[in-house]
Every structure is written in structure tokens, then in C-alpha cells.
Amino acid sequence: MALVPDDPKQRNAFLVGLVALAVMYFFWDMWYTPRGEELEQLEDQNRRAQILATRGGEQMQERLALYQRHVTQLEQLIPQSEEVPQLLNDMTVEARRVNVDIALMRPEPPEPGEFYTRQSYQLEAVGEYHDVARFLTAVASLSRIITPVDMDVTRLQGNRG
Incomplete structure (x- = not known):
């Protein structure tokens, strides 16, 4: 086969x-x-x-x-707009507490941002060097974000302390 x-x-x-x-x-x-x-x-x-x-x-x-x-x-x-006056008052109280005089507090135009509007103030604080440092520390320790920027430290002309 x-x-x-x-x-x-x-x-x-x-x-x-x-x-x-x-x-x-x-x-x-x-x-x-x-x-x-x-x-x-x-x-x-x-x-x-x-x-x-x-x-x-x-x-x-x-x-x-x-x-x-x-x-x-x-x-x-971040402080709400209705909280700003209370924060400014708290800053004034802290300045008095540490023996610092606030010579000028002038609001500047608001700066709109992506998430919030930045409100700036021109502030002049007069006092002893360490007192001003304690004031800035107290401001930084407040319950809301407050950031000192563009600081100039100068010697006061006159008879203060």
C-alpha cells in the first residue's frame, strides 16, 4: 500500500x-x-x-x-477682609505691649492674586532695636498670616531712648 x-x-x-x-x-x-x-x-x-x-x-x-x-x-x-481691622488692632496692641510706637500705618492698593487678594500696608514702627524685633515676632505669631516685607531699619534721629 x-x-x-x-x-x-x-x-x-x-x-x-x-x-x-x-x-x-x-x-x-x-x-x-x-x-x-x-x-x-x-x-x-x-x-x-x-x-x-x-x-x-x-x-x-x-x-x-x-x-x-x-x-x-x-x-x-489667610485673613478675610472683615478680619483685617481686628488684625490691625491686634498689631497696635502688640506694639504698645513691647513699647513700640506705630508712627505710620497707610494702606496700599490691593494686589489681586490667584487664590487671594493681598492687602499691603506701609508701616513705620519706632522703638528700640530689640523692642521692634519683639514687635515683629509678635506680629508673625498672630493667628493669621501677616508677612513683613521690604523692611528698612534706620537709626532714629533725636532723643528717643
Whole structure:
């Protein structure tokens, strides 16, 4: 019994079948199997990404809540417009307490910012060097943010202390 039939019609059918099997094998081996492996890898990466997103989402929510608490705390330090007169009064009280005279307190135009409007004042405080330093420390220790900038320290001309 021969593997290849003797009849030409059967032999042609056999060869066509054999070629078809070879083509299907190469299709399977060269195209379908690598695509399946690639699909499995992508599905595995997708599963891992979903797990990370789930974990990361919780972490992001925690971080967002933490940042919101920090922003709320910072907003509480920035004086509201209705609190400014009380802060100026507190500064005057602190100046008297440390034996400093406030010679000038002149408001300057407000400077709009991204998150708040900055209100500046030109202030002249007269007193002994260490008393002025205690005054600035007291101002910095008030319940709201007050930042002395552009300071000039000069010797007072006259008979003070």
C-alpha cells in the first residue's frame, strides 16, 4: 500500500489536501498562535493595570483628602477682609505691649492674586532695636498670616531712648 495514490485524480486531491494542511499549519504557527499569546499578555497587563488602578484610586482619594485638609488649614490662616481691622488692632496692641510706637500705618492698593487678594500696608514702627524685633515676632505669631516685607531699619534721629 503506497502513501500516494496511483490514480492521478486521487493523487491531485491528496496533494491539494496536503498543501491545505501545510498552509493551515503555517497559518496556525506563524499568525494565530503569536496573536493568541499577544492577546494573553495584553489581557494580563490589563488585569494588572486594573488592580493598580483600584489600589491607586484609593491612594489618590486619600491624597486628595489630605491636600484638601491642608488647603482648608491654609485658608484659615489667610485673613478675610472683615478680619483685617481686628488684625490691625491686634498689631497696635502688640506694639504698645513691647513699647513700640506705630508712627505710620497707610494702606496700599490691593494686589489681586490667584487664590487671594493681598492687602499691603506701609508701616513705620519706632522703638528700640530689640523692642521692634519683639514687635515683629509678635506680629508673625498672630493667628493669621501677616508677612513683613521690604523692611528698612534706620537709626532714629533725636532723643528717643
